[in-house]
Amino acid sequence: MNISTTIMPENRCSSINELFDDHIQMLSRWHRAKYYHILCQKHSNLACFYDNDYFMCLCDIDRHANCFKFDYRPVDNSFGYNYCENDAQCYLDNITCPTSFSCACKECYFGTRCQFTTIGFGLSLDDILGYSIWSNVPFSKQSNAVKISTLLTTLIFIIAVLDFALSVITFQTKRSLEVGVGIYLLAASITSFIIIIIFGLKYLFLLLSQMAIITNNSFLLGNCICTDFFLKAFSSIGDWLTACVNFERVITILLGVKFNKARSKKIAKRLILGINLFTLTSFIHDPFHRHLLEDTEEQRTWCVIRYSSSVRIYASFVNIFHFILPFCLNFIATLAIIVLIAREKSKTRQEQTYRELLCNQFHQHKHRLLSSLVLVIVAILRLIISFASTCMKSVRNPWLFIGGYFISFIPPLLIFAIFVLLSEFYRKEFKDATVRIRKTIQNRFHLQ
Template identity: 40%
Template sequence: MKKFGRNCHLTRPVCQSLNNSCENNGLCIPTDDRINVTDFVCLCKENFYGKRCENQITNGISIELNEDMTQQVSILFIHYIKAFDHSEHHQVTELKKIKYGENRIEIRVKEQFHLLFIELLKQNYYLIIKQETFQKLNYIQMKLSSNQRCVSTDKLMNSYTYLHRIKYYPHLCRQNKELMCFYDETYMCICDLNRFSNCFIFNHSMTYDCQGNNYCENNGKCFQDNPKCPVQALCICSECYYGLKCQFTTQGFVLSLDYILSYHIKPNRSFSQQPMIIKISIGIIIFMFILGLINGIMSILTFHRKKTRDVGCGYYLFISSWISICLIIILLIKFWQLLLSQMTILTNRSFVNFNCILLDVSIKVLIAFNDWLDTCVCIERAITVSKGVKFNKNKSKQISKWIILIILIVTILTHLHDPIHRQLIDDIDIDEKRIWCLVQYPSSSSIKTWNSFITFVHFLMPFIINLLSIIFIIISIARSRSNLQRRTPFIDHLRLQLKQHKSHLIASCVFIVIALIRLILSFSSGCMKSPNKSWLFLIAYLISFLPSMMTFIVYRLPSKVYKKEFNASVLQKIGRIRALF
């Protein structure tokens, strides 16, 4: 902005002079050098005004909205009316964005006015202040009520024609004692202290659609405060999109915590001032961390013993035990890093960027890796049933080590595109600044298709294999027994095998049920249409951690062998501790 000319080599020193600098962090903008080389304009911050932003706005109005209003609209229009005796009233409009999760708006009064209206939806007006003479306002707090709403004349006199209707305007205020204001397609009328109607021309047809210059993305609606000389422009996003320009989307099978919780976290507020969903999330995450840590330690105590690893299943479960600890620690770090950075407590951008790139992809890799290990357990048990006494335990142990390594490498390689396209993005809004940790793929890119494909593979394939394996195990065992004992009905054999192999079946059934819940929640909800729908997505996100947290419960408790080895391991550890003292 300080340079001009065809190649921008010429400089404009007007803004570099100390005499011409803007105060209170205002932005100095030089005027066209063809008009005046020494003139400039200051673009002031929200609470300042004046030639050089030297004046601070001290008078303001705080308006509390009810919950229904805040859910219906995200932007409102503030109309200032200045009355004149012998000319048309002057109307100035200002835009105000309602912060998510808040029901109070702050209006900083920058100029003199007689009447102040706010418009929530199209022609849904409320009269806030009326004064006959200009008065300097102190800080005013008020709650918006239905009595302040301006009623359309269509509702008051719908049966009359327009000309016939106007003749009755002077009587409307006296006939309706609670009425404060009313309007038609041309006029806005207020009821004065003597219950007479005072009408003036009000521009209802003014469009605020940025005159076709829509800078909002993804079919977002653009609004500006003044069609002739706009100072402010805001976007109302379509469902599933958010951000200053609606440039971000919540479409996708798996959402991260950034999408789900960020809008709920209030910057520059203490923990006690955070919304209920954040407080509950803190409690849930801490509880999951404690439960996951206990599960991981107890599982390691069980599966580090040689007897539990006499077949490949033991190795799968041993690695899964370590994964559960790593996964729950990363979840805890991810949550607190998100919370502290959005609260502007954690401001080290390099640290936040490092965590952004590393943590989300680590969670994805470890969840997928753990799901595949559980699937390997189910597959090996199906093979054990199929081969019976011919099952080779030594070969199973050798193969399991290679399978674990291959699954880990493949899982990492299929997620490498995530950290490459993940970055921190500043989303500077009028009232607040947020930093998003997002993955952005080009809309027509093959990488986006690849990401969707890989996500479905890592989720659906383990689910399908587990389901088929458990069906195969039940039917195969029951059929083999039925062939040996033909006098006993097949159904009785089936019941007997379900009872004998319940320790194997319980684990598979639990993981199938969890996967089914994740599947239903993720597909039924589609995209997160607004932050109001965060609860469902938060539940779906946290459920994905349950399989890794339940290794000890679903494998150790139903199995007598694992239970015996766990007790022996605990007694061994206790004996070593006693020996030290």
């Protein structure tokens, strides 16, 4: 007997708990069975139903109930060896000599072996986009998600090159490097460019590996271990460096004429080294828990991460710590700058009220406030997408998570825009530097 049907919500087999009154549900199994035919006759669209205790019933064309024994409760028959990831239930086709298996994933996990998840903060591109890349299919025939992601990645890289070049031209000048702020900004510019380079390589290698163009396991393992580790670490380093910029400005206001530029430069160099060592060390657990997973069913090789429960808690804490704290410090420092300057000027300008002075300082230092506000707004968007959205249970609708992932690379692209274009001092430094570069080129190539 061959039975075929279409998987549709209205064809779902309902439980008798949804169909019978309470007094019928309380009857014994065989007494309940007497009423099964009534359900088929009463509900004309009912195709099937099941009794939690024993039976599965099909309503035939004459609206009679044909029932058979059916154990609806899934039983893990893997007997100790689980082919599935993340504590998913494993079902073998044959207990004695299995030739295939299937996995029942927990909530928010997906993949043929439940190897991916969208729970928590700090998602990987493999989790979000991996299944959208079709193996052994040319790029021209790939999904829209892949084509749009490739376009965005290319656009991000072009902007990053321009931002890096313009930022280095500005922050390498002698006046910019007189204090720690300039050193932090130069380091942030270099770090941001490194982030985008690693991201570009990450995307390229993921695309080529899932299209089955790169198949060397040693290369894939090295890429799996290193790329996400350095991407997370340098992204956090960039966040800390932008926070250091505003705290240096707060210290400058607090110390006033006592501010020591030489000492500021020395502290900045040491602090940059310390931030790099601290951040890299805090993420050092990541490479040791990354492995390659062979998906024999789809002929793919995946980069997966396997954490114990304690390491998972630590990893989540580290991701959130390196994200939230720098942005909070950055915003608080910006407000402190404005308030401190207003207080200082209120002592000398008695004719103006403190509120008027505060408003004046907001207007005068709006470039500093705007730079922090832009970063904080982007951070809030990432938080909302990461924690407020429902988890991705399949690969059919990855757009929200793709958007959240690409939004995380906006801050590294804004160094020149928010720290140079919004600042009168650095705009002047940029103009002077470009004039010097233009004169140098003209003299070297004898151009008029």
